[in-house]
Amino acid sequence: MSSLEIPTQPFPDQRPGTSGLRKKVRVFQQPHYLENFVQSIFDSLDGLEGQTLVVGGDGRYYNRSAIQIILRMAAANGVGRILVGRDGILSTPAASCVIRKYHCFGGIILSASHNPAGPDADFGIKYNTANGGPAPERITEAIFSRSRELDRYRILEAGDIDLSRTGSTELGGMTVDVIDPVDDYAGLMEELFDFDRIRTLLQGDFSLRFDAMHAVTGPYAEEILVRRLGAPTRSLMHTVPQEDFAGGHPDPNLTYARELVDILYADDAPDFGAASDGDGDRNMILGRRFFVTPSDSLAVLTANATLVPGYAEGLKGVARSMPTSQAADRVAAALGIKCYETPTGWKFFGNLLDAGEVTLCGEESFGTGSAHVREKDGLWAVLFWLNLLAVTGKSVEQLVHDHWATYGRNYYSRHDYEDVESEGAHTLMQALRQRLPELQGRRLGEHEVAYADDFRYEDPIDQSVSEAQGVRIGFSDGSRMVFRLSGTGTQGATLRVYLERYEADPDQQHQDAQTALAGLIRLADEVAGIRTHTGREAPSVIT
């Protein structure tokens, strides 16, 4: 087996977005494209020689081929050992768990998360550091600059490694350990949650439905929910991971998890429904004919955390991404714990978690997680909810209604305009940014603007600064609208509009969110000229 140095030329478009580099599979399949990015990762890491890395992905099309390339490149770059999930599978939170548990140097996660999969769809790759979390911008930018000057990469001349069985193999002086993708993660879940109580709940008349959306969480749900917690097999849907996610869009929301939503809104609906995304880091929580917004979910988990063994000692603090509703802020204030607002993307929570400033984190985009790993964690959120239901004996709806009665309700909705023309979307954002100074203090409809800015974040731990993280228009009554462009898409642009209004009066807390937010929705279009710039009459996804 010899190590080769392959001459190459830089690709100009390898800047990681919100969560790694995401492109069409065909882009990654171009000669040298994946290799260049992987070499750029290796070149940006000091002291990689002899170290242990974790590699795994969500099982989508191209996952296996990419892993074989990465293994050969790692060997040629002097990596000491690789832990790789059997069949190349590791959910994103499981990868984070393994990096942490075995004190690895870092890991490479292959996923485009909730984006569709298959030869004509999407692929993604990202680097996670020793804390188990997505590399901070300092590192992703270093990888990007390296990718712009790369002129060769190293790869071992060798055949494929058999990833179908756990065990150790040698590859050009590097050890490849194929590990069970579920074991370590399931063990961690058992440490955090009261499995006995959840088991008792699931073995009574309580019924649940979990939708793995043909993606990576299938095997995890089977092991944890069925084998360890005794839920009947019929509780699970779509648990066999498929390379194209059965042609679906594994995004657990009201639009793309329609089948599950219909089950939960039927007359004979189960008590609890949940779904996860392509790589297992997102979650959607449903009760019987009831949808929990991810922002409310974070607030409810924060308020009730001490009922769960892993958080019985209380929380150090909570963090949410900027567009996430301010529901968690109210709980934090009541508990007397800190609350942080960060830019979109889990990488911004890493420093706060590492420094022990926060215990729980959440994003409005169906992401919730805690200090147990450094990624958001879909099944963790499901187990957290099940644990709360088991301890309180309440239904999902009751738990949320009681929460609103105590803290007030933050009506919340996100409107996505997917795959719109890039130029129009950028013009919209540009025009909005220009209008910000004149909006200060103005009245818009019945609202008075309290602030209008482009979110800038200074990390309280390392003082790094991230600019232009989304336009916020906040009103004196606490309502807000936020506008930003997605950083995970692979074609055109996606405009995200986030709307929020606070309601303290318990009699007014049970309206439909779209109705309660109708005024703000109209205003958002007026302020940003959404229809004019996007040419769309309505959003493609409303959550």
Ligand code: VG1
């Ligand atoms: C989206 C979400 C963001 C999330 C990111 C990665 O990013 O809005 O909250 O962290 O996806 O999630 P964007 O830039 O498209 O808005 V996942 O599950 O794709 O790793």
Ligand code: CO
């Ligand atoms: Co994901």
